[in-house]
Amino acid sequence: MFERLAASSLFVAVLLAAAGPAEPARRPKYGGTLRVEIGAVVSSLDPAAVGTAEESAATAGIDSLLYERRNPEGTYAGVVGSGPFRVVQFEPGRRVVVAANDNFPGGRPYVDSVEIQMGRPPHDRLVDLELDRADIAEIPPEEVRRALERGMRVSVGLTDELVAIVFVPGRPFAEDARAREALSRSIDRPAIVNFILQKEGEPAGGVLPQWSSGTAFLYLTAVNVAAARRLWSEISGSRKIVLGYDAGDSLEQSIAERIAVDVREAGGAVAVGATKPGLLANEDARFVRLRMTSPQPRDALERYLRSLGPILGANADPVQGATPQQIYDTERAIVSTYRIVPLVWLPEAYGVSMRVRDWKTPAPGQGWPFADVWLGDAP
């Protein structure tokens, strides 16, 4: 897994280097409008507004442009206008335009403005990049291979978003440890990465990625049909586990359907159904997406514990200490409950036009680095 990560990073570095200018261009230029397209929809610029995980991530991205101060838990706060940009136009759910803050203490951004189009479907984003109608566009991990095949300049970051299943407290299956373990052991995670994600991601057995904790290799990710079959046979009754996925998330849907097949092959039964928060009343388990707000394993684990505390129940002890041994012991205790079933790690990926310089895919916990990029001449 680690070698694959290193190889992937090297590949991206080579890719970006190959696309760079032939002449030295170290000193940035000022001016221009950076055109950005994202899939999420932000309907309010109020930092306190609550939305889906995708919307929260996009809100944090926009907030990172507007506020100077970042809170430890990953949100941004402070005085509006203290950040490198200020809002000049906001059409809820559609578009936000920010202009460079000439008085930003960290220095005026290189670009004059950034125009962010929201709610753009993945296909449209790729087309706009190809037709030079966008400079930077989010690319879903499962679309990275296709973008590369189309000759796009693609920047793939570290795997920093965990896709997992959590059991809904109070539901019968949530209180049946054998059912939880049976589900986990039935899932062929490498197959999800290879076929659904087109190899852009990593199977997840724990809740922290290998590059951060260094101990993810201790968790098994391969399917264990024999163990799963034995566990399913011990579970009385024939009721299906109802697994809910976000109705607007095609990746969750694909993974859910794949899991239903895996579980059936192992002798169990899962019924999948689209849901929106609070709408599917009978779901036993549902998907969660957890994005790391820090590359440090202890900080990331603390954040997970805070957001998953009610689901993990009595086992959600805070991380005791910060040594790798203590972090591993806490993580192991969480995973061993099977109340959370890690599935895959996803990277952040962006398509970047040739005229964008000094682009660096944001690391976990970092905001969008639009203040640091500048626009050169397209080759």
Added chain:
Amino acid sequence: MAFAHGTYPPRTQALSFASPPSANQATGTISLAWTDELRALGDQLVGIFPPPATVDLQVSNISLLSANEVAAIEEWLRTDLGSRRFRLVDGEPVDAQVHVTLSEGTQGYLIVAQLRRGADEQVVIFPVEKPATPAKPVGGVALTDELIWQQPGNILDFGLPQPEAGEASTLIVLEVGRIAFYVRDPEGWQLHDSVTIPPMRPWLRAPRGYLDLSRGMENGTAMLSGVECKGDFRHPGAIVCSFVSQEGAPWATQEEWRSKNLRSAGDAALISLVCNGREIALATGSGDWTQTDFVEGYEIGALKGQGPMASGNPLELGGPVTALWPTGTSGLARFVVRNLQSGNYEAHRVRATCGQ
């Protein structure tokens, strides 16, 4: 590591090397950081599987350690366990299986040991701090790097003037909006004084800076984009800043020289050194500021039409070089690196010497 204020670089792990317990079995050497933690692993094994237990020891590596380093670590561990009267055997039957994986995360290297006896498994983890990269042997122009100072905030330039007899060393750090004066005491560099540079206009995102102490501390000048601060740098209170034109700024002159003589470089500077009859310049790579960088020596052709020639091994750095200047002393230059891993700005001094 977070620094609330500028601090002297933490004392790095000593790079002295420790021999394995039995010298005649050594094929390589590993640092004290490793031997300390391997010894701790041995201590723990003694407590769990009292010698003379038979142990099946397997070592694997998923870190970026080289094969030679892994071999040296494994040999040291085997020798240490042998000296503790463990009987190391391959395969069954054994009292315990010990699978050691050399891994790494954001906190450094890890020794992860999976200890198995029957169906029981226990995992013990020992962190190992990553050492500084040792210098490579050089041919041609040899470069010796010295890290002087690091801090979270941007360093535009810095100066390390020769101290007067009997006086403490002074480090002057030119930042965006400040000239900081540090004095060396036994604890390291301590902030002694500072001069605020008023923002006469909003600061640029990539401001340039240059500290000129060539006419002595008493006639120092700190230049920033559009601002110049002059005065007696022995008495910071007497320094006065004013608006100036950017025409003739040192970075413009440097850029002009680079574009004529070392077009392939990012930044470049002549360093008053001649090797084999050729002038020596130092230059950085030409990648952008998201990439690691290097400083490399170049022999500048003495004849017309003769191009520059890279000489010696480059100094590999952990981030882009944001400033590179000669110090005025032959073969000595200073540069600033933004370390991509720590996020800190690092002030370095590099000495170039003519190699064999």
